Amino acid sequence: MTGIVVQDTTNLLNAIARGAEALSCGAGWPDGMETLLAELGNVTGVSRVFLFQVIDRGEDYIVQDYIAEWVGERKYALLGDDGLSMFRTERSEPEYWAIHESRKAGSHHAIIVSELPDCKVRRLLEGQGVRSMLTIPLMVDGRQWGVLGLDDCEREYRWSESEVALLRTASSLLTNSILHARLHARQQQFDILKRFTDCFAWELDLKRMLLWISGDLSGEPGGRELYLTMNKAFRMVHPRDRRALTRAVNEHIASGEKTFRHDVRLYRPGGGWTWAEIIGSLERTEHGELRQFAGIVVDIRRRKVKEMKLQEQACRDPLTGAANRRTFERNLSFYVDRARSEAMDLALLAVDFDRFKEINDTWGHPVGDMVLKKFVRISEQCLRGGDVLARIGGEEFVVLLPGAGMDSAVRVGERIREAVADLGPLLEAGSIGFTISIGCAIWDDAMSRPDDLLEAADKALYEAKHAGRNRLVCHSGDCPLPSTES
Structure with a gap:
């Protein structure tokens, strides 16, 4: 049998127009799809109009699902057949695979079953009672979404070029409806997301x-x-x-x-x-x-x-709020590199409390903690914006002074020491006066590692303790020693 005559082609066009209205202005996808399938089936006189959807595709396999159909008579129905639900085709099945690869490229297939060679595809179609078939791939975003198919179980029907062209138009209506439904779903998802x-x-x-x-x-x-x-x-x-x-x-x-x-x-x-x-x-x-x-x-x-608060907490001593040892070491390494490459001045103060154990033994650790926090508040008032105050031990602190030479470092250290020494009673029950000793060191060409600067400041601090406490000593030995004693 040859293709449909001009009048039937007109009827096919009218059927597609009615299906388009159902898809675009009426029920939409997927309900409008059923109207289009029925219109195509009634006007062409085929036994079955169906849709396959590609669920998954790999290099060696493809998984499809038989999702919708219209049938002229109940005996032609295949929807619900277990063999067509989520069925898998392997690359090792050459007849099937050749068809799938062609569909993936957008090609249609018009088949007269009796003209096929003896192969699995022919045996499958004969088992379904199919005498002729037309399949047109549904391409969404340049990829094969599925297949629109028309089976004739009564006739060996040969589709004309004009019929195939019109049925391709029908497939385009389906793909546009799928796209519209997909965009609508994404918009709903986006609207839900925007609520939160x-x-x-x-x-x-x-x-x-x-x-x-x-x-x-x-x-x-x-x-x-x-x-x-x-x-x-x-x-x-x-x-x-x-x-x-x-x-x-x-x-x-x-x-x-x-x-x-x-x-x-x-x-x-x-x-x-x-x-x-x-x-x-x-x-x-x-x-x-x-x-x-x-x-x-x-x-x-x-x-x-929240992240910045967590980062700040990770960089700070939880008791006093001063920078912790890790933060100090990172800053020390950074500024030593700058001192090397840019000949920038760099000073370090090593600070330790005088007889801090006596405060803890006399007043208890909560009071000792209060003293440490009070020291940090005093020190912060004496420092510049870029200076780094860090707690590196129980009552051991360091002050990193970028850009400071010996004279500037001594002035900063003395301001801190004098502010601590002049502090009034901390408790109504009695005076808890406390003092600090400070060691000062300046980065110089004789040093090679960041730890060299810290060791020099520690050495000067030891000298301050040995000289009577409550004083500042410079590593160079040129710094005058205050006479104040604890």
Whole structure:
């Protein structure tokens, strides 16, 4: 039998139009799909119109599911057949595999079963009572989503080119409906996400290098979508974060990983610079070419505040709030490197309490803790903005003084020592006066390691203790010793 005559082609076109209305203006996907299948079946007179969906595909296999059908008579029904539910085809089945590979490329297949060679495909179709079949792949976003098929169990029907072209139009209606449903689902998911987080969507056009941003960022009532060149887009990123963002994107593309995550500061109208996490999904073609880069940006200001507090806690002594030993060592190494490379002055004060054990033994450890905290508050009032006060032991402290020479270091150390010595009673029950001894050292060419500076300050501190306490001694020996004793 040859193709349908012109009048029937017109009927087919009208049937497709009715199906299109059901999909676009009526029930939509998937309910409108059933209307289209019925329209196609009734106008073509075939026994069965069906849909397969590709569930999974690998290099050596494909998994499909028989998800929908229209049948002219009940005896033609296959929906619910266990053999068609989530069935797997292996590459080792050459007849099947050749068809799947052709469909993946977008090709249709018009088959007269009696003309097939003796193979598994023919035996399967004969077992289903099929005499002729037409299948058209459903391509969504350039990939095969599934198959639209028409089986005739009564006729050996040969489809004309015009009929195939019209049925391809029907398949396009189905794919557009699938896309619309997918976008609607994603919008619902995004709306749910927005209830819990402050976020907006973005998509990067990798061909034109234009960035689309949803209206949530515009700052206008109702918002408006933005299309930005990369130069304008980068102006929204904090200057200190631009290089790291570029490096992170390039490394992500080179890695081949699918999900991208990176924290940056973004400018938002009316909100200034705010911390945000960029989350994206990088899609590639089957040949590995970049196809799409899109995702969302989530406001993480609250999370960053918590992270910064945790980082601050990790860098601080929990009792006194001074920097801890690890933070001091990191700063010491950094400033020693600068002293070497830039000939920058660098001084270090090593501080220890005089007879601190007596305070603990007399008043108890809670009072001893109070004394340590009071010392830190006093010292902070005597230091400059860039100086580093750290607790490195029980009652042992150090003060790192970047840019300070011997004279400046001595002045800072004496201010701290005198402020402590002049401190009044700490308890109403009695006076808890306490004093400190200080060793001062300056970085010089004779030193090679950061520890050399610390050892020099410790040596000067030992000399201060040996000389009578409550005094500052410089490692060079040139510093005058105060006569005050504890």
